Amino acid sequence: MAISLADIKKLRDMTSAGMMDCKNALTEAEGDFKRAVEILREKGKSTLSKRGDNETTQGAVLSRVNGGKVVLVCLGCETDFVAATPDFKALAGNIADAAIATFPTDIEALKAVKLADGYTIEEDITNQAGKTGEKHVLAYYAALEAPFVSEYVHFNGKLGAIVAFNKEVPYAIARGIAMQVASMNPVAVDAASVPAEVLESERTIAVQKTRDEQVQKAVDAALKKVGINPAHVDSEDHIESNTAKGWLTPAQADQAREIIKTVSAEKAASLPEQMIQNIANGRIAKFLKENTLEEQEYQLSDNKETVKAALAAVDKEAKVLAFKRFSLSD
Numbered sequence: 349m350a351i352s353l354a355d356i357k358k359l360r361d362m363t364s365a366g367m368m369d370c371k372n373a374l375t376e377a378e379g380d381f382k383r384a385v386e387i388l389r390e391k392g393k394s395t396l397s398k399r400g401d402n403e404t405t406q407g408a409v410l411s412r413v414n415g416g417k418v419v420l421v422c423l424g425c426e427t428d429f430v431a432a433t434p435d436f437k438a439l440a441g442n443i444a445d446a447a448i449a450t451f452p453t454d455i456e457a458l459k460a461v462k463l464a465d466g467y468t469i470e471e472d473i474t475n476q477a478g479k480t481g482e483k484h485v486l487a488y489y490a491a492l493e494a495p496f497v498s499e500y501v502h503f504n505g506k507l508g509a510i511v512a513f514n515k516e517v518p519y520a521i522a523r524g525i526a527m528q529v530a531s532m533n534p535v536a537v538d539a540a541s542v543p544a545e546v547l548e549s550e551r552t553i554a555v556q557k558t559r560d561e562q563v564q565k566a567v568d569a570a571l572k573k574v575g576i577n578p579a580h581v582d583s584e585d586h587i588e589s590n591t592a593k594g595w596l597t598p599a600q601a602d603q604a605r606e607i608i609k610t611v612s613a614e615k616a617a618s619l620p621e622q623m624i625q626n627i628a629n630g631r632i633a634k635f636l637k638e639n640t641l642e643e644q645e646y647q648l649s650d651n652k653e654t655v656k657a658a659l660a661a662v663d664k665e666a667k668v669l670a671f672k673r674f675s676l677s678d
Contacts, residue, residue, distance in 0.1 A: 351375055359384055369478075388478050404485050405676055406431045408440040409508040411499035412448035418497035418510045419447040421458075422674055423473070424487035430480050431505075439476055443469055447489060455489040490672035500526035506676040512669040521662050524648045525641075528655055529671045533678075534641040537668050542640065547632070554631035558624050559616065566615040570607045576600055581608065641668060 351374045359370040359381060369388060377383035404424030408431060411420050423440040425431050442463050452458045459470035467475065469486065477484040494512035500523060501508035509529035513522065528534075536542040568578040580590045581604040591601045637643045642656035649658050659666050 351379065388475065404483055404487060407487060407676055408437060408505050409501055409674060409676065410440055410444040411501050411508050411510055412444045413497060413499055414448045416495055416497055417448060417451055417491065417493050418499050419444065419491045420488065420508050420510045420672055420674055421447050422488040422676065424485045424676065426482045430482050435476065435479065439472060451491055455486060458489050459486055488674040492670055492672060494669050496522070498522035498526045500530050502530060509671060509673040511671045514667045514669055515665060517659070517663055517666045521659060525655060525659065525668060528644065528647055529641065529673050531647060532644050533673060534644060535639045537670065538640050538642045539636045542636065550635050551628060551632060554628040555624060558627045559619060562619055563612050563615045567608055567611045570611045571604060574603065576604050641671065
C-alpha cells in the first residue's frame with residue numbers, strides 16, 4: 349500500500365525515528381501506526397542484540413533529591429555524540445525524575461516503571477537505541493533514605509555520588525562530603541564497615557608485598573657484596589641485555605643468577621612471621637586511612653583534617669550513614 353509523507357512525518361513525530369525507518373515500518377505494518385511503533389521498538393531490540401558486547405562508556409549520570417530521599421542513576425551509551433543529543437538527555441532526565449518519584453528498591457524495579465509516554469523505562473531505552481542505532485543501557489541505580497541527604501554530580505555528567513547523614517548538616521559540608529566521595533572513591537564509611545573480602549584481599553597483598561620486599565633486600569645486599577649492581581640483574585632480560593652490552597661478564601651473569609636463586613629461597617624460608625604480620629598491619633592501617641571516608645584527608649580543608657574531623661567541627665553528633673558512587677570511566 350502507498351504510504352503518504354504525512355503518515356511518515358506523523359510516525360516520526362511519535363517516535364523520533366528516521367524518515368526511512370518510519371516509512372519501512374509503516375510499509376511493513378500496512379499503515380497500522382500501533383504496529384509500526386512496535387516494529388521500530390523491535391528494531392531497537394535488534395540494535396541492542398547486535399551491539400550487545402559494545403562498551404557503554406559514555407552517557408549521563410544524574411541525581412535527584414526529595415526530602416530525605418536521594419537517587420543516583422546513569423543512562424549509558426557508546427558515544428559522546430549520542431550522549432549530547434536532546435533526546436538522550438531528555439530520557440536520562442525522565443528516568444531520574446521517575447526514580448525519585450517512585451523510589452524503586454532496585455534497578456530491575458526501576459526498569460519496569462512507566463513513563464508519561466505509556467512505555468516502561470526499559471522499553472523507552474530500547475526505543476532510543478533503535479533511533480540511534482547505538483547500544484543504550486540503564487547502567488546504574490542507587491537510592492538512599494535518611495534524616496538528611498546530599499548529592500553531587502561532576503560537571504562532565506559522568507561521575508556522581510549521594511550521601512546519607514544521621515541528621516541535618518550545613519549545605520557546604522554535606523555537598524563537600526558528596527564531592528569527596530565522588531573524587532576520592534572510598535571503599536566504606538569507616539574501618540568497621542569495610543567488606544570482609546576487601547580486607548582479606550588487602551591483607552593477602554600486604555603480606556606478599558612485605559615478603560617480596562624482605563627477600564629482595566637480602567638479594568640486593570648479596571649482589572652488592574660481590575660487586576654486582578642489582579639494577580643490572582633485576583630480570584632475565586636485563587641480565588642478557590647488560591651482558592651483551594658488556595656491563596656484565598658472562599661469569600657475573602651466572603653468579604647473579606645463582607645468588608638470586610639461592611638467597612631468595614633461603615631468605616623466604618627464614619622470614620620471621622611476626623615481623624611480616626607487623627609490617628602488613630601497618631600497610632592495612634595505611635590502606636584504611638586512605639580508603640575509608642571518615643579517615644581520608646578532607647579535600648576542601650586547608651589544614652589537612654580528616655573528613656570525620658571536618659564534620660565534627662560543624663556538628664559533633666553528625667555522622668555519615670552511607671554513600672553510593674558511580675563513574676562511567678571506572
